[in-house]
Amino acid sequence: MMHQSRTPAPASEQNLQSNAKADASPERVFNLAANVGESVRERTAAIRAITSRTRILALNALIESARAGDAGRGFSVVANEVKDVSSEIARVVSDLERELMSRVEELETIGRLLVSQVRGQRFADLALNAVELIDRNLYERTCDVRWWATDSAIVEAAAGPSEATTRHASQRLGVILDAYTVYLDLWVADTDGNVISNGRPDRFSTRGLNVARESWFQQAMQTASGDDYVAADIAPSATLGGALVATYAAAIREGGERDGKIIGVLGIHFDWEPQAKAIVGGVRLSDEEWSRTRVMLLDSRHRIIASADGKGVLSQSVQLDLAAGDRGFYEGREGEIVAYSLTPGYETYRGLGWYGCLVYTPPKAG
Known part of the structure; x- marks a missing residue:
């Protein structure tokens, strides 16, 4: 079976195809329209300059033919014809410029709108992607707080705060923080809002801290079951060195049971800024x-x-x-x-x- 050979495209066509593949963006369309418009302006300006010089030459020829009298009469006819031709060229150029520029301006407008539409839609998709990424991250935080609120060390500290139980809870919170580096600190509060244990006591002192007025604590105390959680607005925390945190909270329930009596609140402070x-x-x-x-x-x-x-x-x-x-x-x-x-x-x-x-x-x- 014979194969037909394909005739290569001319070099200029190959370059055009190559450029189109390299950049077929709306910006390229807009820039090409602007370049065409600039080329039209430059070329028509050059033609006008040439016709202006031609008319001047024709005028000089008429003057010289007049001085020559009868001997220059034939030359004056040619000079008049050159002058008329120059005027006609000027009119054609003006018409061409007017026609081309109106189309180029329309093309530029379309290109500008196309650039705006394509970029706007792409940016809206990027905005969606960004907020989806943070939501996926924060979804994990809602799982963390509900899970850790059932940890036996945390439940025991909330049920019977003592030096031993709160120290054990602090150690357990520290282990969690070693594995989950996206948190600044984790706090266990009793039902009065007193923080009785935290995961990084060597870094953040919570001694005497009461969070009863914090919205996340109040809302967690009102939750209906262990399936519920609370998410607070992004805010700076003075206790955590002024860092911006996203605080998630869940009620600690008796026995770690889903429907158990509320005996405290676990607040986890997500290190917002770097994430x-x-x-x-x-x-x-x-x-x-x-x-x-x-x-x-x-x-x-x-x-x-x-x-x-x-x-x-x-x-x-x-x-x-x-x-x-x-x-x-x-x-x-x-x-x-x-x-x-x-x-x-x-x-x-x-x-x-x-x-x-x-x-x-x-x-x-x-």
Whole structure:
């Protein structure tokens, strides 16, 4: 069986195909439109300059032919014809420029919209990915706190606080912390809110600490069963050196039973900043995009709780326009692309109404 040979494409066509494969992005389309527009302007300007010089030459020829009298009459006809041709070329160039530029401007507008649409949708997907990653992480925290609240050493310390039981609980909490390095400390509190044991007594002193006014403690005391947990807002903890923590809590119940009487509360303090920074800093952007983009996590009030640039955490908010629904993007007041996604939750973790958010500031025109 004979095989037909394929004629290679011309070099120019091969280069075009190669370039298209190398970069078929919307940005490339927009840049090509801008380059074409600039080329049209440059070439028509050059033609205008040439026709202007031609008209000047024709005018000089007319002057010289007039001086020559009858001998220059024939040359004046040619000069007039050159002048008319120059004027006609100028009109054609003007018409061509007007027609081409209107189409180039339309192409530039379409390219700009295409860039915005594609980037906006991709950024919304990246925002979803970021908030999903933190939700998966925090889902594990909800499992941890409910599991550890049934640990026998912790249950015994809450049931009968003594030097021996609280020391044993502290040792047990320390073992847990050695394996789970994402936590700053773990606290056991009695029903009055007094912290009776913690996992890192050599690092964080909880002597005399009472957490009865903390929302996580109060809510944990109101839970219906051992299946329930409480998640607090991101907040700094003075006891933990001012570090930002995500505190999760569960009731400690008599006998470690699911429906046992509440005898205390276990509070676990997730080391928020390094974990959140790893997530917002790991979003896949190009170097150019990173130089122009803020990547953030927002709480349910749209307050910044993590930012790749480290700015505005707990002190700034982003006023999101949620017209597109739980996930979308829009153009901000200064021309930014604002993309966001509401947490979808993970497994049994419903999430706290947080958002992933990216704000891209495009380069200024010209």
